[in-house]
Amino acid sequence: MPSYMSSSRDKIFQRPHNCLMNGSTRSLSIGSMPYNFVHIHSIQSVCDILLEMGIDPDSIFEKAGTHTQIFETAETVSFAMLGRLTALAAEQAGCAHFGLLVGQRATLASLGLIGTLMRHSETVGDAVQALATHHDLLNRGAMIELIVDGGVATVSYAPYEPETDGVALHCERAAATLTNVLRSLCGATWNPDEVLLPRLHPPDPTPYTSFFRAPVRFEQEFAALVFPARLLRRSIDGANPLIRASVEGRIRRFEAAIPSDVTDEVRRRVRSRLVQNRIEKDQVAQILAIHQRTLGRWLKAEGTTFRSIANQTRLGIAKQLLADTEMSLAQISSVLEFSEPAAFTHAFRRWTGTTPSAWRKEQRAR
Structure with a gap:
């Protein structure tokens, strides 16, 4: 089995405590680490883009619940904060592809230790x-997640925090970031074969096709780059195994210092199963290498259940696809593994008090 198909994580419930700012790595105290954080590099990019457009970012940051001095006082922001800020910036700038612009700023250096490891x-x-x-x-x-199916490789990006703001913008930012880092490794002329984005078809798709230099399929259930699997076997010129070993050791030490959070890990695994159209408690427990009953006890100790996490994840995805795509109820119910659209509608009404169609209509009217 190729080395890239095996996991390099020794302990499934370890959590990191470093984050990145302008390409450098700075340590956080364990107690200050939020469970849904994102490093501040993207927030800095939002500010820079607004300034380049001649837009004062102060009021936009204030509406998002933060301030432009955050770069001096914080090392992380919440995942929801980044989505909310990007959405407000896109609205103020009148730029439907603002998330794409943010992702284009990413480089291997901006990924800090992970960029060096890559x-x-x-x-x-x-x-x-x-x-x-x-x-x-x-x-x-x-x-x-990296999935290889025959001669095709897919690198997907899927938010797992329920009901996150600006999900479509998060996803296009991530797709652009993935493209940039792969071009850093494979050469500036590299292009994916296809790009998938979970957002409404934009009025002008040119910024997307120009950047990705590949067909872009909108209205998808998650973001992904698709390319030939043989690319994964390509050697990286100038790779230094001594640097790789040193950096990986540092990353493992960061991860080992963070207390476990079973709920967060199960959210991730449930989202992964949904990407692959499989979601069962026994499968998630097997992936985490623990018994179902043990998983249940651990989740109960954290004040939740597997069913609750699965339902929250399904609801978050349902709202994303209803708001950001034109996928039919039948298509969405299939993505979420409901037996039929009526079952999806019944569950959505139970979760929200309204039907998917009414919820979508209300969102579009805003």
């Missing part, structure tokens, strides 16, 4: 798997 990985596949495995160092509100 740069010195043996193969492109090892680098992508390193990003997927240690993505929590950058973002604890979404997951990256």
Whole structure:
């Protein structure tokens, strides 16, 4: 089995406590780490883009519940905060592809330790798997997953925090970031074969096709880059195994210092199962290498249940697809593994007090 297909995480419930700012790595105290954080680099990019557009960012940051001095006082912000800020910035700038612009600012250097680990990985596949495995160092509100099916590789990005603001913008930002880092490893002329984005078809898709230099499919259930699996076997020029080993050791020490959070881990795994159209408690417990009853006890101790997490995740995805795509109720019910659209409608009404169609109509009227 290729090394990029094996996990490099020793303890499933370890959590990182470093985050990145302008390419450097700074340690957080364990107690200050939020469970849905994102590193501040993207927030800085939002501010820079607004300034370049001639827009004063102060009022936008204030509406989002923060301030432009946050770069001097904080190392992380909440995942929801980044989505809310990006959405407000996009509205103020009149720029439907604002998330794409933010993602275009990302580089291997902006990924800090993970970027260094990727740069010195043996193969492109090892680098992508390193990003997927240690993505929590950058973002604890979404997951990256590498799936190989025959000759096709798919790198997906899927938020797992329920009802996150600005999900479509989060997703296009991530797709642009993934494209940039792969071009850093494979050469500036590299392009994916296809790009999937969970957002409404924009009035002008040119910014997307121009940047990705590939067909872009909107109205999808998650964000992803699709490319030939043979790319994963490509060696990375100039990779230094000594630097790789040193950096990976530092990352593991960061991860080992953080207390476990079973609820957060189960959210991630449930989202992963939904991406692959499989969600069962026994499967998630098996992936986490614990018994179902043990998983149930641990979740109860954290004040939740597997069913509650699964339902929250399904509801969050349902709201995202209803708001950000034109997917039919039948398509959404299939994505969420309901037996039929009527079952999805019944569950959605139970969760929210209204029907999916009425909720979508209300969102579009805002």
